[in-house]
Amino acid sequence: MSALREVLRRMLFMRRFEEAVIALFERGDFEGHYHVYIGQEATALGALDAIPPTDYMYTTHRNHGHLLARGADPTGLMAEILGKVGGLVGGRGGSYHAAWPEGLVPVTSALVAGNIPQAAGTALAIKRKGTDQLVVCWFGDGAVEEGAFYETMNLSAMWKLPVLYLCENNSVPAPYRAMGQYPSSTHAARSLTDVVAPFGIPGHVVDGTDYEAVRQLVTELAARCRQGDGPQFVEARTSRWPGSYGLWPAQTGGPFDVRWVWEPAGAPEEVREWTASSDPIVLLGQRLAAAGQLDPEGLSQLDQEVKGEVATVVEEALAQEDAPAAQTLAHVFADR
């Protein structure tokens, strides 16, 4: 349980980090479209805690949570989002293309399904070199609508490539998260796991708000992948945070309040139902509280620590210079 308390602390850090991102955007500290991971924190942590840092990872436009859970430097990520010189990729990529090449997150395509064949290609390289690595490939349910997804499922199944396809379906109502078929308004299949079945790729559904369930499933699938069984497909189901309903993230209902763990009904109406049924922080906090591992005072203290850490991250990132104009033309090509 003390390990789960640490998980809660990391989830809280991700939440406060992204609340800070929204606030920075709203006061004009950076421009451009961006996406937050609020409500999906348990999925990234559960999956990546099951994967060693020697495995590759490909993420998407919604990458903040994946990169933080992977262990990327938060100040580097915040600086990247702000276009600063000390960003993970020098301020070149922004939120869309934040990546961590040193941490085997080689590049981030922000195009839906753009990363899926790339992950398969890296898995082909692994297979050819004969190491026991694998590739984690994150994408959203929208990627299952793209042609590149189907071509890559076929190829990776034929070639038995060591890839874990982690599909995050972040639009599932709470009652459907853990089981059963859930139809999508934009897909004819009854369930996303049905889509990979004809390719012989095992498909698994997991409640993406449940850290332990995700971690256990990914641990098991990673072992199968490393044995040479070929790709695995996971649909991790979460419920969309109301702040991500619109085209732009919004701090709907105000910042998260740790007291909602004990009293979700106290959350503002716009987020009340989601908080009670679907917020992974609330759900885990309630479990820890029920087990006597967490009390309001303890969580409040934890939150103050986390807020302090995030404030430092923001301060340090904002203090950096913008990626300089003089470097604009650099790195179109690599030197021979």
Add this chain to the structure above:
Amino acid sequence: MPTMTYAEALCQSLLDTCEAEPNLIFIPAAFGGLSPHAKSFAPFYARFRDRIYPAPISEIALCGIGVGAAIAGLRPVIDVLSASFLYQGIAQVVNEAANVHYMTDGKTRCPVIFHAMQGVLPGEAAQHNRCLSAELWNSPGLEIVLPASPEDAAGLWKTAVASPNPTVFMDHQLLMGMTAEVPAHVEPIPFGQARVVRSGRDVTVVATLAVVERAVRAAEQVEASDSISVEVIDPRTLVPFDEETIVQSVRKTGRLVVADETIRSCGVAAEVVARVQERCWGDLKGPIQRVTLPDVPIPFSRPQEAVVAVTPEKIAQAVRLVARYQ
């Protein structure tokens, strides 16, 4: 020096590079296409079968697999066969491979090779005849290689395999049977060095790929009929582009014709013209002429096909036109 076909020289280069680079793989491999000279690649298929992945018709996935495999240390060659088919995978070429190094601030390299045959073939009509050099040139981050002779095919291939960047290597089905003397051991030919195919005093002709040889025939025609001395220059790579060799030639001749099989509007010729006028305004004796495909899809009918084709006769006509300016 031994005489070899373009296909034989390229095959020898494939053998040499596979020998030297154990990470060089091919997904799939169909060199020579429908040409009778495709059989010249038999030694490569026989000796390096384990480097070749037969693959489904899945260009977008294959191009992306090339990106991911290159990032992780392989030297993948994604063979899309015809340049026209590159459109099926184009997102992974122009919007993924081309951007990887830049988007990561120079931290990640993506040395994938996309191989295709490019150029207009008789009877192939609108959808199988597309020439993509200009579209690709409009996507910063890609090296573009257009070998027009047996030795260039062999030497430029070696440089492509050693390149740290995404490279589009486009040969031409009609060139597969071209013969020339080729050194027994071909050295890598650096990118960005144009070849002066033929020296001349009066008119410079810049041409690419299969059009280079047509430009030489045009030069021979006008020299015999009109005593016009023509210099023919093949840039060999569009990216990097050897502007200097062309500028030096135009400063000498004062007249330029650009001949290429991309579409006229925003085509390769248009870009060459723009660059030359920026640097040679005072040296030019008259307007520059382009010989290109017109702004029309490629028709199937023979008489219609003849209207659009880039031929030695059309190049000769353009040379005569510019030669009138003094």
